[in-house]
Amino acid sequence: MGLSGFGIGSRSDRGVAQGSFFCFSSDPDTLVWLRDPSGVFSTRSAYQLVRPTRACSWAFSFFWQSSIPRKLSFFMWRLVNGQLPMDDVLKKFQIHGPSKCHCCVLAQLETMEHVFSTGQLATETWAFFEYSLGLSASAATVRSRCVTWWLFPVKGKALRWLMRTLPILILWFLWRARNISRFEGRKIAGSQVRALIIHEMRMLIRGHFSSIMVPCQWEDLLEALAVVRRALTATAVRWAFPPTGCFKLNTDSCATGRGSGGGGVIRDSCGRLIVAFADSFGCVDSLQAEARALLLGLQLGRQVGVSRLIVESDCLVLINCVRREWGVPAGIRPIVRAIRLGVPSSHQFCHCYREGNTVADSLAAYGAMSGTRVVFTKGSQLPTRTKGLLALDL
Known part of the structure; x- marks a missing residue:
């Protein structure tokens, strides 16, 4: 399929270690506080560590x-x-x-x-x-x-x-x-x-x-x-076409009894498939799987020559970490660093709802079940369920 170099260890990903998600850049080493998800020391987490814990009172x-x-x-x-x-x-x-x-x-x-x-x-x-x-x-x-x-x-x-x-x-x-x-x-x-x-x-x-x-x-x-009732509003959520001349990458992760997986798809402004992938990540948590899927999608986009890319994920934590709006949890810090190193200024990162990310979700489930990495360059190669979801987005 002309994508044999697709992977973490490709030469185009300078600074990323072969077969791993660790990125060796010029950033200095930092201490990681394991008691806080962000890895940054906080007085609150230290207090929770030393105080005697008791059961929470219902009253x-x-x-x-x-x-x-x-x-x-x-x-x-x-x-x-x-x-x-x-x-x-x-x-x-x-x-x-x-x-x-x-x-x-x-x-x-x-x-x-x-x-x-x-x-x-x-x-x-x-x-x-x-x-x-x-x-x-x-x-x-x-x-x-x-x-x-x-x-x-x-x-x-x-x-x-x-x-x-x-x-x-x-x-x-x-x-x-x-x-x-x-x-x-x-x-x-x-x-x-x-x-x-x-x-x-x-x-x-x-x-x-x-x-x-x-x-x-x-x-x-x-x-x-x-007579006060909660106001309910209904909003139609679906995949949106990117602007003319732009491409859109959607990624997602999935966790099953066999382990975690990830998947993604790149489409053009008309909704046509450019390339898609599914991969298995083994026993990692959901946030790490989301970050790995996003990194693999960006690497695949570089290999197929996509320049202007809109990246969508239904993981708000990951998107805000990449955009430097939130602190990066210690577990995905190397992956986020690798994502930032390889992202040109023309790329945009956006959060989307899961209902607008169904194609990537089905590919992630396929990757978790298959236990291997698969790259699709034609719509006919996609799994049956993914074909249907891809058609529904058009």
Whole structure:
């Protein structure tokens, strides 16, 4: 087929070692930090190395969220871990004194469960919001109340977010009411607490769902959130013809039980096949297989005399690494260096969706299954499935 020199060890690929993907250039050697995929040392990865690892808490995931103010997240962490300075907690540190809940008409001992769940103010506040949402909670503890809210089935993204956030706001304003009553001597009625909770919820909704109007009344607010649906847009994705005078290279990789493979195809501005290839790479990860397939496609393009080439791959990480937009992971650094050395300025690297890369995908699967390298210069030589996909792109 006139392509017997196609491969890593061809003479046209100066600086690339025979039978390998390592490129020996004038770049100085650098240290590689194996604890980070980029190979660059970071304090975060070092911290993950030395800190004692524990299982992630399911409950913590509900209040450590970007949509919840950090002060509320830290408050919930202290509440769940029993770190709030309440009378029953202070007794554990041998700090004894008269204990009285200032939020209730009748004198009661101040405990965490009383202030946040079973007390008069807490019961009224929880009952109001639970009734409006159709939730019947007979829970007696703070944890069980929160779990009941978080697991309550509702439809719609906005209402699910509300069921996650509202219990945190209720607990936060119950805590504020307790502090104002105890340290400022001012009683806060249940209606005031509910109004503060609704006002804060409206502020959070405006920041999280900027596309909806936020009513003032609680019932109207629930109705507005109930009709919020995620906007779905459909976009037709297919292979696009390159401009006149240009060629397009599509590459992809595939992983099977036998190992990894790669494939690619070069076509002209009319969609005609110039050359295609499929190869087996053995036991390598998907990113290395993507990089090897791209390098082989570029080498093949040079051998057939393609000058202006648009390179497409559905691997966004690889494309951004080649374009120097992202840091290069240590595992593909030699391959990316070899790609950059042999790329003329006329080449363009673009990311594409998998639906527009079906021909290269089928060739990669063929290479992984065949276990050898195959080069195709005619459409009649292609595997049957690849022929059909090539015809569908026209």
